[in-house]
Amino acid sequence: MLGEYRIEGRRASEIAASVERGVGEGALAPGQLLPPMRELAASLGVNPNTVAAAYRTLRERGVIETDGRRGSRVRSAPATTARGSIRVEAPEGVRDVSEGSPDPALLPRLDEAFAAVARGYAERPPMYGEAPVDAGFARLARAAFDADGVPAGPVGVASGSLDAIERVLAAHLRPGDAVAVEDPGWGSLLDLVPALGLRPVPVAVDDEGPLPDAVAWALRGGARAVIVTDRAQNPTGGCVSEERAAALRAVLAAHPDVLLIEDDHGHGIVAEPPSPLATGAGRWAFVRSVAKAYGPDLRIAAFTGDPETVDRVLGRQRLGPGWVSRLLQRTVAHLWTTGAVDPVAVSAAYGERRDGLVRALTRRGIEAHGRGGMNVWVPVADETWAVSRMLAAGWAVAPGARFRMDTGPAIRLTVSRLTSADIEPLADAVAYAAGPAPARSYG
Numbered sequence: 001m002l003g004e005y006r007i008e009g010r011r012a013s014e015i016a017a018s019v020e021r022g023v024g025e026g027a028l029a030p031g032q033l034l035p036p037m038r039e040l041a042a043s044l045g046v047n048p049n050t051v052a053a054a055y056r057t058l059r060e061r062g063v064i065e066t067d068g069r070r071g072s073r074v075r076s077a078p079a080t081t082a083r084g085s086i087r088v089e090a091p092e093g094v095r096d097v098s099e100g101s102p103d104p105a106l107l108p109r110l111d112e113a114f115a116a117v118a119r120g121y122a123e124r125p126p127m128y129g130e131a132p133v134d135a136g137f138a139r140l141a142r143a144a145f146d147a148d149g150v151p152a153g154p155v156g157v158a159s160g161s162l163d164a165i166e167r168v169l170a171a172h173l174r175p176g177d178a179v180a181v182e183d184p185g186w187g188s189l190l191d192l193v194p195a196l197g198l199r200p201v202p203v204a205v206d207d208e209g210p211l212p213d214a215v216a217w218a219l220r221g222g223a224r225a226v227i228v229t230d231r232a233q234n235p236t237g238g239c240v241s242e243e244r245a246a247a248l249r250a251v252l253a254a255h256p257d258v259l260l261i262e263d264d265h266g267h268g269i270v271a272e273p274p275s276p277l278a279t280g281a282g283r284w285a286f287v288r289s290v291a292k293a294y295g296p297d298l299r300i301a302a303f304t305g306d307p308e309t310v311d312r313v314l315g316r317q318r319l320g321p322g323w324v325s326r327l328l329q330r331t332v333a334h335l336w337t338t339g340a341v342d343p344v345a346v347s348a349a350y351g352e353r354r355d356g357l358v359r360a361l362t363r364r365g366i367e368a369h370g371r372g373g374m375n376v377w378v379p380v381a382d383e384t385w386a387v388s389r390m391l392a393a394g395w396a397v398a399p400g401a402r403f404r405m406d407t408g409p410a411i412r413l414t415v416s417r418l419t420s421a422d423i424e425p426l427a428d429a430v431a432y433a434a435g436p437a438p439a440r441s442y443g
Contacts, residue, residue, distance in 0.1 A: 004027070005022045005027040005028055007019060007022070007034075007035070007040060007044070008044070009044065009054070010044065010045075010046055010050075011050065011406075012050050012051075012053035012054040012057060012406075013054075013057070013200075013201075013202055013405050013406050015040075015044070015046075015050070015051060015054035016054040016055075016057040016058050016063075017178075017194070017199040017200060017201075018199070019034070019054070019058055019063065019064070020058070020063055020194035020199070021175065021176050021194075021197060021198075021199050023063055023074055024175050024176075024194060024195070024196065024197025024198070025175050025176060025197055028074050029074065030074050030075065031073055031074060032073055032074045033071055033072070033073045034055070034064060034071065034072045034073060034074070036071060037051040037052050037055060038051075055072055057405075058072075059072075063075060063194075083187035083188070083190060083191050083401075083402045083403075086187075086399050086401050086402045087398065087399070087402070088387055088391060088396045088397065088398070088399065089396070090396035093394065094391060094394050094395065094396050095394060095395050095396065095422075096396045097395055097396065097397055097413045097414050097415070097417075097418070097426070098396050098397050098398035098412070098413075098414065099398075099414060100234065100235075100374070100375060100398070100412075100414050101296065101414070101416060102269070102292050102293070102295075102296070102374065102416050103349070103350075103374075103416040103417055106346050106349055106350075106416075107293075107294065107295045108294060108295075108335055108340035108341055109340075110295065110298075110331070110335075113331045113334045113335050113338070113340065114331055116334055117327060117330045117331050117334055118327075120330070121327065126326045130326075132157070132314060132317065132318065132322070132323035132324070133155055133156060133157050133314075133323075133329070134157075134326050134329040134330055134333065136330065136333045137155075137157065137302070137329040137330065137332065137333040138155040138302075140333055140336050140337065141155050141288070141302035141304075142155050142304070144288075144336075145286065145288075145302075145304055147273075148273045148274055148276065149273070149274075149275075149276055150274075150276050150278065150286045150304060151276070151278050151279060151280030151284075151286075151304075152280060153280070153286075153304040153305050153306060153307065153310060154304065154305075154307055154310045154311075155302060155303070155304050155310075156302070156303050156304070156305075156310045156313055156314050156317075157300065157301070157302060157303075157323070157324045157329060158287075158300075158301045158303060158313075158317075158324060159299040159300070159301070159321075159324055160289055160291060160299050160300070160301050161263050161265070161287050161288075161289040161291070161301045162188055162189065162192060163299075163301065164285070164287045164289075164301045164303045164313075165189065165192070165227065165261055165263065165285075165287060166192055166196065167313045167316060167317065168259070168261055168285045168287075168303075168305070168309060168313060169193075169196060169198065169225060169259075169261070170196065170316070171309060171312035171313050171316065172224075172225070172259050172283060172309070172312075173196075173198060173224055173225060173259070174197075175196070175197030175198065176197065176198070176199065177198050177199065177224045177225070178198070178199045178200075178201050178218070178221065178222050178223040178224060178225075179193050179198050179199065179200055179201065179223060179224070179225045179226070179227065180201045180203045180210075180215060180218035180219065180223040180225065180226040180227070181193060181200045181201065181202060181203060181227055181405075182202075182203055182205045182210055182227070182228070182229060182233065183202030183203055183204060183205065183404060183405045183406055183407050184205070184235055184236060184377065184400065184403040184404040184405075184407050184410065185205070185229070185233070185234070185235075185403060185404075186229070186234045186235075186263075186265075186403070187235075187402040187403050189227065190403070190405065200405065201218045201221065201223050202405040202406045202407075203215055203218050203226070204406075204407070205233065205236060205238055206238065207236070207237075207238045207239075207369055207371050208238060208239070208240060208241040208243070208244040208371075209228065209229075209230075209233070209238055209239070209240035209241070209244045209245075209248070210226075210228055210240075210244075210248065212244070212247040212248055212250075212251050215248060215251050215252075216251045216254075219251065219252075219254075219255045219258055223258065224257075224258060224259060225258060225259035225260070225261065226252070226258060226259070226260055226261070227261045227262075227263065228240065228248070228260070228261070228262050228263070228277060229262075229263045229264075229265050230262050230263065230264045230265070230266070230274040230275065230276065230277075231264060231265060231266025231267070231270045231272070231274050231372050231373070232265045232266030232269060232270050232292075232372040232373025232374070232375075233265060233372075233373075234265055234373070234375060234403070235375050235377050235398070235400075235402075235403045235410075235412040236369045236370070236375070236377040237354065237369055237370035237371050237372050237373050237374075237375050237376060237377065238369065238371055238372075239266065239270065239272070239274075239371045239372040240274070240275050240277070241275060242275045244275070245275035245276070245277055248277050249277055249279060252277065253279075256281065256282050257282070257283075258282070258283075259282075259283045259284070259285075259309075260277060260278055260282070260283070260284040260285070261284070261285050261287065262274075262276060262277060262278060262284075262285070262286045262287065263287050264286065264287065264288040264289075265289075265292070265373065266292075266372050266373050267288045267289065267290070267292070267293060268290065268292060268293025268294065268341050268343050268346065269292050269293050269343065269346050269347060269350060269372075269373055269374065270343070270347050270372045270373060271343050271344045271347035271348070272347075272372070278305075280306075282306070283305075283306055283308070283309055284305050284306055284309070285303055285304070285305035285306075285309055285310075285313075286303060286304050286305065287301055287302075287303040288301060288302050288303065289301040290302075290332055290335075292373075292374070293341045293343070293346060294332065294335055294340070294341060298328060298331070298332060299324075299328065300324065300328050300329065300332050347372075350373065350374045350415065350416065351372075352420075353374075353415040353416070353418045353423075354370045354373070354374065354375075354376060354415045355370075356418075356420065356423045357370070357376050357413070357415055357418065357423055357426065357427060358370050358376060360423050360424060360426075360427035361376075361378065361427050361430060361431070363427075364427055364428075364430075364431040365431075366378060366427075366430060366431050366434050367379055368430075370415075374414055374415055374416045375412055375413065375414055375415070376412070376413045376414075376415060377400075377410055377411075377412055378410055378411050378412075378413065378430055378434060379408055379409070379410045379434075380400075380409050380410055380411055380433065380434045380435075381409070381434065381435055381436040382409060382436060383399055383400055383401060383409035383410065383411065384399075385433070385436075386409070386411050386433040386434060387399050387411060387433075389429075389432060389433035390411065390429055390430070390433045393428075393429035393432070393433070394429070395413075395426060395429050397411045397412065397413050398411065398412040398413070398414070399411065400412065411430075411433075411434075413426070413430070
């Protein structure tokens with residue numbers, strides 16, 4: 001049925017990752033039939049429920065499809081953005097707190113910045129063959145990295161954080177390699193890793209970042225890269241504390257060959273500086289997007305890292321898009337230079353809404369997480385029930401399935417457009433939705 005390919009794993013996440021790896025490598029062809037759940041469970045020595053959970057995960061991600069008694073097979077066109085499709089459309093009259101977008105009122109105006117840069121272009125437009133990274137952009141980005149304790153390294157530019165992370169992974173890893181990822185974590189990243197033919201290994205997190213023991217377990221299991229969010233983790237809002245950073249540095253020091261990628265998701269929207277894990281040794285990259293603070297359509301992320309990593313990424317970039325628009329680079333540099341965004345004020349605005357919601361939920365006995373940024377993560381008893389009850393109450397929330405692998409059900413709420421008058425009604429709705437679904441009897 002599977003030819004030479006052998007599905008492996010003891011946990012549902014490992015079995016799902018093994019299938020995804022086979023699809024990514026081409027060892028499992030489109031349309032190929034997978035073993036029946038009980039048959040695979042017997043061969044792996046696991047409970048059939050474990051295989052059922054793995055197959056359910058693969059269906060949710062669009063990797064396989066199931067047709068009743070005909071069994072499960074690899075999709076003819078495996079989807080690579082399945083998590084993005086796990087969403088709730090907000091009908092008219094329903095408030096949407098699911099999207100994770102910033103508050104437009106807190107974004108800077110771009111007309112003056114573009115006009116100023118355009119005037120410079122009129123005098124000397126850049127041409128082919130010039131450096132891919134604008135010198136002014138690189139100087140400002142490097143100064144900001146230095147101020148936040150990021151180790152010395154050359155500066156590169158990518159079209160957003162996900163683009164940078166993809167390029168760094170591709171520069172060092174091969175299909176089949178394992179990557180330690182936060183769980184819950186950024187849904188787009190959880191889609192990207194298997195789409196590259198890599199195997200995601202979930203790492204538990206709390207409000208201070210990834211748990212050191214979980215990272216150590218993943219690295220002992222052979223993970224060749226680890227991806228960490230330093231501030232305003234999506235979806236939990238966690239921020240790596242200096243104490244946690246020190247513990248994680250100690251774990252990473254025992255695995256000097258592991259690639260470290262840090263995503264500073266809170267750049268410009270969190271006032272407190274990050275606590276970088278990188279020490280300058282080994283292979284590493286630190287990525288900083290402008291999307292949340294300056295606008296999602298400014299597809300710019302500055303990154304730095306060890307010279308070999310940055311050189312590999314820029315070299316491969318030259319063979320594809322060539323470079324990220326220097327017009328955009330100079331526009332962002334202008335915004336930085338003119339202080340168009342005040343991180344302290346932006347952080348305070350989001351913090352007032354986020355902390356207000358967390359406090360309101362705590363008063364109602366509801367567990368809620370959100371140390372930084374614009375999201376609040378709420379564990380729930382039944383995710384489907386919670387999402388549907390929130391919708392009935394007039395609120396569209398993001399299902400936790402978009403962001404989790406092994407962790408339990410939850411919902412994510414984005415506070416960016418909340419007002420003070422929204423807090424109590426929203427907290428009431430969450431308190432009702434977070435509990436267990438009512439028992440039903442059928443006569």
